[in-house]
Amino acid sequence: MSYSYASASADSYRPAHRDYSTESSKSGRLVDILPPWGRHWVAEIQARWIRSANGTETSRSRGWNKTSISRMVRGIFTLTNALVVLWFYTLWWGERTVFHASLEQCAWENWENWPRDATPHHLAFIADPQLVDPHTYPGRPWPLSTLTVKFTDQYMRRSFSLIQRNYGPDTVLFLGDLFDGGREWATKHSSSPEKRYRKYKDSFWMKEYHRFVKIFSDQWNEGDSHSSTPRGRRMIASLPGNHDLGFGSGVQVPVRDRFQTYFGKSNxxxxxxxxTFVSVDTVSLSAMDQPDPATGSSGADGHLPNEQIWKETEDFLNNMSIHRGKAEMEELRMMRNQSEGHLFDHKVVDLSQPTLHQRPLPEAVGFPTILLTHVPLYRKPATPCGPYRERYPPSSEGAIEDERNALTIAGGYQYQNVLTETISRDLVTKTGPNLIHAYSGDDHDYCEVTHREFSGSPKEITVKSLSWAMGVRRPGFVLTSLWNPVDVDTGKPTQQMGPGTTVQNHLCLLPDQLSIFIRYGLLFGLTLAVLLARAVILVRYFPASDSSSPILPLSETRPRHAAKAPSSSTSSSTYPSPGGLASRAVNAPRPWQEYHAYASSEFDDVDNAKWKPRSPEYRRGSTIRGEFIGSVQYVAQIVFVWYFFLIWRW
Structure with missing residues (x-):
């Protein structure tokens, strides 16, 4: 018997017509991204919805029984999913945990030792980021060269961001070598001395500058919440290195002018x-005692070689007392909340009498002085650098000479490991009598020495490179705490503190990125080995036709079956029948068509349904190669999404 609903009132009980073909196509694309156990779970839910719509669901099939729960659990706890979880943990460790753990050891309160009421000024010294470019690894092919650029930038951006978030230093000072090939990129009035780099124009340098801004300047505001200095936070990156300008007679004035235009005065x-921090462009100053490449003169004959290179820095040093006095008096005025102002004596004079007014030169207050130079000061050969040097630890404790642990006294094309003794002595003398400390870069590794050969025996710290591509496995930076309470009227200290006791330093080491990549590589090899062994065992010992296999394949669905024919009693009904739904699902794209057929034909009684591996024509695992490739793709697609999320969030 069949029923026909023709009245309007009957239509109100009729379910709305749905285009199952279109819906299946859209839903299939969503289901495709789910793992196998998720796809089976969706299929079972849909099967229950179909039975409910047709009124065929029995009391036994309502709800989740032990069999269905067991199937779902067995689908979740698989070998491939275990590998995914292992990758999740490893990537989180390599991209988050090790960075936070390294920086937690450098918290200010862990190493500062000031009186309880002290309000120190916090600094961070960053040395030699040397943004990787075509000059760094000229023979490295693509895509390795591109990946090197991406990962080094990512490492420094992440590190600098964490420095700002965790510590928020009041001032950040860069110690030169911001770029690796900055001296090579042409300007409008100069080009690279090397022929292979002459194709890189000024526009390339501008791109490198924007890279620097993206890595460092864009993260700067993240540390504002930590700082309480009334003058505001400062980031100073004007000190040039030999990779920014060249060295000595190799410095090109147009290249230097471009650098100073964007980063500020070098001196x-x-x-x-x-x-009082004195920054000196020592790479240009070093041209004083080098032969002029144009004339070959070394200065011994009375000529002034390379004067256009070193003259600016020499004039700065000769007028150091004026520069220091002006900066220190301005600081005291700011502390007193006073403007600069000009005071004049008012008196009546004869028109014929000259009325020249000469402003008195400011006098230095005498703040402790700290020297900043990219190239380290001269020291005797084999002077040890201390226990924190990574490449070669000290051969013995307290050794006076240790050649392996020391900076090499050497030089070459566009570089020199230390300044000459003459320039170093002149630099220390003219910087001021209160020089207590010096910071430098260039060497990429840490070095700490006391220059007893110079007046005042200033201490010098050569700061590690922040980049993991500069020959050190553990990059780093130096945190410095300053505390020197002074009288705002005279500038004299209000507490008796010995020379050098107003400065405290702490070396902070960053994670070994190469070691992290090695662990990723080892886990990658382990993953391939495990998945290959799994594929061999599944195919050889548990073939697809063996339904009693205790090891489930990666992806299983039921083979397609013909849909059940509708009964005569429902052939003319307007309700969607299982057969009607299956017929529409036939045209849906794989794999959703399998779910519809599977759901409509095999889940009429969930307790009687058997979870069988799908037939070889629908299972990639029918061969070792197919099973291996399928499992690798499954693990890789999830792991890569997780990895890109971790690096994107930085």
Missing amino acids: RVDVIGNH
Whole structure:
């Protein structure tokens, strides 16, 4: 018997017509991205919905029984999913945990040793980021060259961001070599001395500059919440290195002018935390005692070789007392909340009498002085660098000479490991009588020495490179705490503190990125080995036709079956029948068509349904190669999404 609903009232009970073919196509694309156990779970839910719509669901099939739960659990706890979980943990460790663990050891309170009421000024020294470019690895092919650039940038951006978030230093000072090939990229009035780099124009340098801004400047504001200095936070990156300008007679004035246009004057005096910081362009100053490449003169015959290179820095040093006095007096005025102002004596004079007014030169207050130079100061050969040097630890404790642990006294094309003794002595003398400390870069590794051969025996720290591509496995930076309370009227210390006791330093080491990559590589090899062994065992010992196999394949679905024919009693009904739904699902794209057929034909009684591996024509695992490739793709697609999320969030 058949029923026909023709009245309007009957139509109100009729379910809305749905285009199952279109819906299946859209849903299939969503289901495709699910893991196998998720796809089976969706199929079972849909089967229950079909039975409910047709009124065929029995009391036994309602709800989740032990069999269905067992199937779902067995689908979740598989070998491939275990590998995915292992990768999740390893990537989180390599991209998050090791960075946070390294920086937690450098918290200010862990190493600062000031009186309880002290309000120190916090600094961070960053040396030699040397953004990787075509000059760094000229023979490295693509895509390895591109990956090197991406991962080194990512490492420094992440590290600098964490420095700002965790510590928020009041001032960040860069110690030169911001770029690796900055001296090679042409300007409008100069080009690279090397022929292979002459194709890189000024536009390429601008791209490198924007890279620097993206890595460092864009993360700067993340540390604002940690700082309480009334003058605001400062980031100073004007000190050039030999990779930025060249060295000595190799410096090109147009290249230097471009650098100073974007980063500020290379020779400058800044008062920071009641200490006077003197930045000196020593790569240009070193041209004083080098032969002029144009004339071959070395200066011994009375000529002035390379004067256009070193003259600016020499004039700066000769007028150091004026520069220091101006900066220190300005700082005291700011501390008193006073403007600069001009005071004049008012008196009546004869028109014929000259009325020249000469402003008195400012006098230096005498703040402790700190020297910043990219190239380290001269020291005797084999002077040990201390226990924190990575490449070669000290051969013995307290050794006076240790050649392996020391900086090499050497030089070459566009570089020199240390300044000459003459320039170093002149630099220390002209910087001021209160020089207590010096910071330098260039060497990429840490070095700490006390220059007893110079007046005042200043201490010098050569800061590690921040980049893991500069020959050190553990990059790093130096945190410095300054505390020098002074009288705002006279600038004199309000507490008796000995020379050098107003500065405290702490070396902070960053993770070994190469070691992290090695662990990723080992896990990758382990993953391939495990999945290959799994594929061999499944195919050889548990073939697809063996339904009693205790080891489930990676992806299983039921083979397609013909849909059941509708009964005569429902052939003319407007309700969608299982047969009607199956017929529409036939045209849906794989794998959703299998779910419809599977759901409509095999889940009429979930307790009687058997979870069987799908037939070889639908199972990639019918061969060792197919099973292996399928499992690798499954693990890789999930792991790569997780990895890209981790690096994208930085």
